[in-house]
Amino acid sequence: MVKKFIKKFYVGLILIFLYAPIFILIGLSFNxxxxxxxxxxxxxxxxxxxxxxxxxxNALYTTLIIALLSALIATLIGTAASLAISNMKKTPRAILVAITNIPMLNADIVTGISLMLLFVAMRFTLGFSSVLISHITFNIPYVILSVMPKIKQLNPHTYEAALDLGASPIYAFFKVILPDIFPGVLTGFFLAFTMSLDDFVITHFTKGPQINTLSTKIYTEVRKGIKPEIYALSTLMFIAVLLLLILINRRNAEKK
Amino acid sequence: MKMLKKPINRTPSQKHGALGIGGIKWLSFPYIIWMIGFIIIPLLVIIYYGLTTKDSHLTLENIALTFNQINLKALRLALELSLISTAICLILAYPLAMILRKSKMKSNSFIVMIIILPMWMNFLLRTIAWQNILERTGIINTILRFLNLPTLNIINTPAAIVLGMVYNFLPFMVLPIYNVLIKIDKDVVAAARDLGANSVQTFMKIILPLSLPGVISGITMVFVPSLTTFVISSILGGSKIVLIGNVIEQQFRIGNWHGGSGLSLVLMLFILISMAILSKYDKEGGGGGLW
Known part of the structure; x- marks a missing residue:
């Protein structure tokens, strides 16, 4: 009994710790x-x-467009790569997986700086496209990470069966393989979208003076005081995501 | 993977890998080109910048910047604070993951969702909100004053930075540990109990060793961003406390790219060392992913 209470109390404390700043920000939006x-x-x-x-x-628009485009492109490149990688022999596969891990394990600040140096060395103007390229780069690993396990679970014989029954490889891919790995592709997409939306450090180094995402805009305002409109915007975004997740959860529950 | 490999090895006609689809290697070409162009080459560029002067002479001067007294202090402080935050995260997260594992919550995704959800509020804003909580006239102190207790002075101290690190990176410790714990076969635990192990023994001999991959990825995922942050320290640490991340960011702000790159190389070295140490304990080769 006491043990149960302590456990609940502990979980409660951690949740308060995690959510306290959120409630404060929501409160500030009505201040x-x-x-x-x-x-x-x-x-x-x-x-x-x-x-x-x-x-x-404008910052919101830039943030959303970059998140959407980078997640989409990363999902395409990442899913294709996952299919090919899981079809490779051991050594090349190990090498590619190791390279995939670099941006995930490396510090954001190093990734950001190294990309900025590359763009500058290539005389590539920092701006929308440099940020987009950078976001695609750190997003691809998240897609691969989500899709690979699904591919490993695939039953190869269904694909062979489809071919034996006369399906073209492309038709068989869309009818047999894609539906099975689609949950992983979707997770990868959402993960990539979220990571792009929340990124500050890499954007900070690769954006140049012309554009701002929400994160970089907030950072420039830290010292002089955040505009209350930003609290309002992030409250709206938070509630939108909350509703979306509740909806998805409820639909999944119904399916079960 | 094991499940897949077996049937394939048994069919000699199979020339190709796991999926059994031939001729799709080209699907990885965009990815390989992308990774070479935007991961490998940038790393080479940063190494080049770190080891040269403005007129592209080879030099160790940029690396030696580390031993400048201010920078050395910043590096030492960053190491200290990130180790403390990693330890606190581990101490907080492990019991939490254990409790969540046993909870009767039907869907794991719900638990994961509750822990990830705060991340949907911009992380700079969440860190700024901690100013409101910790300030001299902030929420904690208002409550303390109301209770006639002495007030705390946390903001702009290293303690506030540690708090910010723990707050921001705690989910990255909880999720990998939780994900490993829920995969532990309940029968293995039951077997240990049947064979006479008490709950402490079961934990030490069964649960803890099996959860190690999760702990390892948790430690990496908290330690690296804590060590290299410059945002948390500049928001919660005031202008007086400088971490190595702040030093590097400042070098780039004042246009000393070579110096900043040199310091980044040193930082990378520390990350590599910590990973080498951790990988010794992680013989299974991962398994403790975030999702």
Whole structure:
């Protein structure tokens, strides 16, 4: 009994630790006072302001486009690579898997700097495309990580059976293999999207002065004080994701 | 993988690997080209910058920047704080993962979701929110004052940075450990108990060794970002506390790319060393992934 209580209490404490900042940020989005340190009463003003604020909307747009494109391209390259890698002999496979691990294990700051140095050395102007390339680079490993286990679970005989029954390899791929690995592809896509959305360090080094994502915009405002509209925006994004996850969870529960 | 390999080895007509699809090697070409272009070559570029001067003479000067007193202090502090945060994360995460493993929650994905969900709020904002909690007039101190207790002065101290690191990276410790723990066969644990092991023995002899891959990936995933962060220290540590990440970022801000690259190489060396040490304990070859 006591043991059970202690366990629940412990989980509760950790959850409070993890969620306390979230509640504070949501609270701040309704704060009449512009200062983070003072509570000036309840308002919805910042939610209205948000949509008028062109620079925040631009940063949001850039962030979403980069997240979407980088996740899509990384999913394509990563899924194709996973198929080929799991079809390789041991040594080349080990080498490729090791290279895949580099961006995941290396420090963000080193990855960011090394990409920036490459772009500069190639006389490639830092901007939207350099950020996109960088995001694709760190996203591919997450896709491979999600797709590879699904490929390992595949039963190769179904594909052979499809071929024996007269399906072309491409037709067989779309009808037999893809449906089986699709959950992994989807996880990889969402993972990549999330990582891109939340990245600050690599974007910071590769973006150049022209563009801002939400992260880099927030960073420039840390010293002079965050605009309350940003709290409103992140509250909206958080709630959107929360609803989406609840929906997915409920649908999965129904399926079971 | 084991399941797949067997039937394939038994069919001699199979020329190809695991999937049994021939001629799809080209599918990996875009990936290989991408990885060479944007991972291998950039690393070579950073090594080049780290070992040369502005007029491209070979030099060790940039590496020697590490031994500059301020930088050495920053490196030592970063090592110290990241080791402390990694230890705290491990101490907090392991019991949590054990409790979650036994919880009657039907879906694992729900637990994973609850732990990942905070990451959907921008991590800079979440770290800034800690300023609100820790400040002199912040939430903790307001509560303490209300209770007539002495107030705490945490913000802009190394303690605040450790807290920020633990907060930001705790999920990366919990998830790999949890993922390994739920894969432990319940029958193995039951067998140990049947053979007379008490709960401490079962834990030490069965659960702990089997969970080691998860612990190892957790340690790497917390230690590396903590060691190299410059954001957490600049938000929660004020301007006086400088970690090695801040030094490198500053070098690039003032345009000393060669110096910054040299220091990055030193940082990479530390990451490689820690991984070499950890991989000794991880004979299974991974298995403790995040997802």
């Amino acid at each position: 009449k006072s512009k200062s983070r340190a003072k509570w000036g009463g309840f308002t919805l003003h910042w939610y209205k302001e948000l949509f008028q604020n062109q620079s925040i909307m």
